[in-house]
Structures are given as structure tokens and as C-alpha cells.
Amino acid sequence: MHHRGLVVVNAYDVLPSIQHFIDRMAFEFKNLDIELDVKNTAEIYAFIGSDGELYSVDLPYDFVLFLDKDRYISHLLEESGMRLFNSARAIEACDDKMLTYMNLMHFGIHMPKTVTGPLHYSLLDNEDFLNNLVNVIPFPIVVKTNYGSQGQGVFLANNMDELREIESQITYRPRLYQEFIEASKGFDYRLIIVGGKFVAGYKRRSITGDFRSNLSVGGIGVEHTMSPFQIDTAERIARAMKLDYCGIDFLESGIREEPILCEVNSNAFFKGAEEVTGINVAEKYAAHIFNEIYRVK
DSSP states (O other): OOEEEEEEEOSSOOOHHHHHHHHHHHHHHHTTTEEEEEEETTSOOEEEOTTSOEEEOOOOOSEEEEOSOOHHHHHHHHHTTOOEESOHHHHHHHHSHHHHHHHTTTTTOOOOOEEEOOOOOSSOOOTHHHHHHHHHSOSSEEEEESSOOTTTTEEEEOSHHHHHHHHHHHTTSOEEEEEOOGGGTTEEEEEEEETTEEEEEEEEEESSSOSOOOGGGTEEEEOOOOOHHHHHHHHHHHHHTTOSEEEEEEEOOSSOSSOEEEEEETTOOOHHHHHHHOOOHHHHHHHHHHHHHHSOO
């Protein structure tokens, strides 16, 4: 039997890393006799009618590999009966960094101390928040926009002047503030989880002096054997957030073996993981989807 899957991408921009993701998955799906089509979100015809019912074009696909962050389209596709990888709710929780930490609050996951920024709509300024913030988190303070990837929207404030300057740039955006983990400056660990199980991992290290280690901002990937603590914690996070596939980034505390959660990425690019480890991540992800959709339970 011939099977078909759909890849959904952003309507306006498909990054080279996303295209690589698609190409690798298409190759592995072909080996499983699955044809993969690609549509952008502007081509997905779904709307809520005047009677309050969902209307959508019948999509002749067995599943959707959703590689955008459009929470509205993803939820509408699920409402129409499509199985998404990852689910709309899981993508939404990972896309919003603050929501990620809130979803994991009661699972015993070690995280940096995190403060959410107050919503700001007007031209008026209020320094009460910043003055209170430095009493909770000492400098240096990591500042992040809630939405962002590949190291974008992440800043480091070393003093109040720098904090005010960063705040002036992003004050109208959802944002959060975290303690800086000095022991992990310039490096972190990326673990790839498929179907709740660890499949590959490597260390990311900055070679530019940047406190961030993302490959997109000048970091490099190096081989590293993950500890049982890292693997167990990553698998618990993936299961807690009901993720079919994800990349989990850990920091190192320098005090205990237990890793510190940095971020959870629902559509983590796996080019770096495959190149550094030699593990065929795309094959494992394709096999997981195949088993979820076509194998009789």
C-alpha cells in the first residue's frame, strides 16, 4: 500500500535548516514507501464558519509533519482529524519559553531561576519591575524573548545600564529573565529524543567568546557521551510534554551531576547531531512516525 504524508512549513520563509530537515525526512520516508508532499500555511484552507463549525479542504494524507509554529493552523488541522508530529499543544508549549518552564514546574526538573516580564502596552515606563528583579536575580542576568530560536532574542545584562538598554529594545514583547549559569558559559548539551527515548546527543561550544553556544551564532558541535542523569531527565521532559520528537538543551551547574534545563525545541534541526554523532536521526524519527500511524497496536 502506498502511503502519503504532508509537511507543513511557513508561508513566507523556509530556512535552509528547515529544507535540510525536509530533504532528510523525505529520503527516509521514501525507504518506508511513504510519499512526502510539502505545503505552506497559506495553502492550508481551514476556517471557522458562521455556524461555528470547522471547514477545511480534505487533505489526502495519513499524517502531518508540522514544521511551522503557527498555533492556529496546527490546532485547526488537529480539529479536522489530522495526526500532527508534534501535536499542536506540544509545539505551542515549546514555542513559548515561559510556557515551557511553567509546563515543567512540578516534574522535579532543575531549571535556572526564572522571572516573567510584565506586559507593557503604553509609552509609560515603570522601573519598579527592574528594581525588584535585581533583588531576585543578581547580575549578570540572561534576558530572553519568549519566542525565538537559534540563539536569537537572547541577551546578557551585566549591570543595570545594560539591563535598561535591553529592556528598551524588547519591552513590548513577551520576555523572561534568568540567572546566568556561569559554569556553563559558552557551552551546552543538545539531546535528541524520539518517541520518548534518547537517540543522539552532543556538546555545543562557542568559539567566538559568545555566552551562547548555538551553531547558528558561531558555535560548533563536538562529540560527548551523555550522562545517565542527562538522558533520564531529557526523556522525562519529552514524555511530560508529550513530544514525539524534540531537542533538549541542558546547561551544567558545576556543582551537581543533575543537568539544568535551558530550552526544549519541538522542531530541533538535526543536521549538527547527525554530523557529530554519525547517528541517522531522520531514520529514527521516520520509523517512529511509521509505527505510530501504520502499525497495528
